[in-house]
Amino acid sequence: MRFMLIVKASPESEAGVMPSEELLTHMGRYNEELVKAGxxxxxxxxxxSARGARVRFNDNQRTVIDGPFTETRELIAGFWLIQVKSFDEAVEWVKRCPNPMPGESEIEIRQVFEAEDFGAEFTPELREQEERLREQVASKH
Incomplete structure (x- = not known):
């Protein structure tokens, strides 16, 4: 099972404040643990978000909205993508993470959809296309 661990933004991260050397050291150790565990x-x-944009879709119309965006608690400052055996294991990994922001912070855990989650609508042709695209992406990295 794949999970995205989403680090919520803070007023500091939105202001462009970079992490301290101490936090970078702790995060480096945490990332090493994730790598060693495979x-x-x-x-x-x-x-x-001041350096980003959003594209709003309304039927066939597209509107580009430049950042910054005001709802800090809805913004993302970073992420990990992990592959583990269960949701509980993903939670345990997050509990081991250093606090990613000074003071109070939050990491959201979301499971990534897998091909089998889509049911019959994900036809054999669509599955083949998805596999082919994933192989192409992997070969470029």
Missing amino acids: VLLAGEGLHP
């Missing part, structure tokens, strides 16, 4: 698939920090 569960880490990806993990990155994100620039503040």
Whole structure:
């Protein structure tokens, strides 16, 4: 099972405040644990929303909305993508994580959909296309 661990933004991360050397050291150790356990698939920090944009869809219309965005608690400062055996295991990994922000912070845990989750609508042709695309992406990295 794959899970995305979503680090919620804070006013500091949205202001572009970089983590301290101490926090980077603790996060480095945590990331090493994830790698040694064979569960880490990806993990990155994100620039503040002021450097981002959103694209709003309304039928066939597209509207680009430039950041920054005001609802800090709804924003993402970073993420990990892990592969573990269960939701409980994902929770245990998050509980071991250093606090990613000064003071109070939050990491959201969300399971990633797998092909079998989509049911009959995900036809054999669509499955084949998905597998082919994943192989192409993997071969480029």
